[in-house]
Amino acid sequence: MVKKRKIPQRMCVGCKDMKIKKExxxxxRTPEGLIAFDPTGKRSGRGAYICPNEECLNQAIKGKRLQKALEVQIPNEVFEQLKNDIAK
Incomplete structure (x- = not known):
């Protein structure tokens, strides 16, 4: 009998839907305290997952869910940079 492979899922901090990790x-938040977009998903540090659309990012910012998930206050210029990175 063939075992099914488990597909890793994560929760979006914006819409709070469970989705496949690759989506x-x-x-x-790196150990140095830098907040950045992680295109590979392998950088060391505390991570939060979000859908690749601006609407979910806006919900996460408005509800302060992204700050809570990363356990740090995030300045507005970092939010603007994240919006640009996700739009790509």
């Missing part, structure tokens, strides 16, 4: 984008 989501990762935002990471």
């Amino acid at each position: 989501l984008k990762r935002i990471v």
Whole structure:
């Protein structure tokens, strides 16, 4: 009997839907305290996952869910940079 492979899922901090990990984008707080978009999903640090659309990012910012997930206050210029990175 063939075993089914488990597909990793993560919750979007914006819409709070469970989705396949590869469909989501990762935002990471590095050990140095830098908040950045992680295109590979392998950077070290605390991560939060978000859908690749601006609407979910806006919900995460408005509800302060992204700040809570990364356990740090995030300045507005970083939010603008994240919006640009996700739009790509």
